[in-house]
Amino acid sequence: MQKDVRKFGISDKRGRQNTSRDPYRDEAGLREPALCGECGALYRNKRWVLNPEEVAAVRKDSSLTEVICPACRKIRDGYAEGFVTLQGDYLWRREGEIRNLIRNEELRAMEKNPLERIIGMEASADALRIETTEEKLAEHLGRALHKAHQGELKVTWSDDHSLCRVEWRRDD
Numbered sequence: 001m002q003k004d005v006r007k008f009g010i011s012d013k014r015g016r017q018n019t020s021r022d023p024y025r026d027e028a029g030l031r032e033p034a035l036c037g038e039c040g041a042l043y044r045n046k047r048w049v050l051n052p053e054e055v056a057a058v059r060k061d062s063s064l065t066e067v068i069c070p071a072c073r074k075i076r077d078g079y080a081e082g083f084v085t086l087q088g089d090y091l092w093r094r095e096g097e098i099r100n101l102i103r104n105e106e107l108r109a110m111e112k113n114p115l116e117r118i119i120g121m122e123a124s125a126d127a128l129r130i131e132t133t134e135e136k137l138a139e140h141l142g143r144a145l146h147k148a149h150q151g152e153l154k155v156t157w158s159d160d161h162s163l164c165r166v167e168w169r170r171d172d
């Protein structure tokens with residue numbers, strides 16, 4: 001969990017389009033259409049989608065390349081780009097509700113980009129920590145939580161924008 005802490009600068013830049021290269025995004029040599037054998041994500045037209053009907057349609061007239069998608073490989077390796085830390089008494093009073101919100105926001109994000117996933121969600125004595133495959137999902141979770149439950153939100157990006165740390169807390 002702590003392995004990437006040293007990579008974080010103190011910058012809070014907003015240029016999100018300026019993301020650095022993701023070592024798991026190696027689709028350049030990937031033959032389309034390709035299907036992830038673990039989650040069913042389909043790669044076509046240079047994009048990943050989660051759409052079982054489209055997969056069925058594609059199967060009919062072409063042979064699918066079997067792969068493991070970048071998100072499933074990150075989950076397998078525990079490779080996170082987003083780190084979300086939730087704290088405060090309010091969190092524990094509303095923990096079930098907040099966990100549901102986080103899971104629902106993950107599903108919504110996956111509909112747009114199936115590579116945005118939660119790797120893990122773990123409660124310790126002082127915090128609920130969530131790791132995500134994509135840095136943008138961490139930011140999205142923080143902003144959704146802040147919008148629904150207010151509190152204090154802090155979003156920090158690494159200098160090269162490859163990692164995002166989100167801290168949220170509410171005590172009252």
Ligand SMILES: [Zn+2]
Nearest residue numbers: 036039069072
């Ligand atoms: Zn997958």
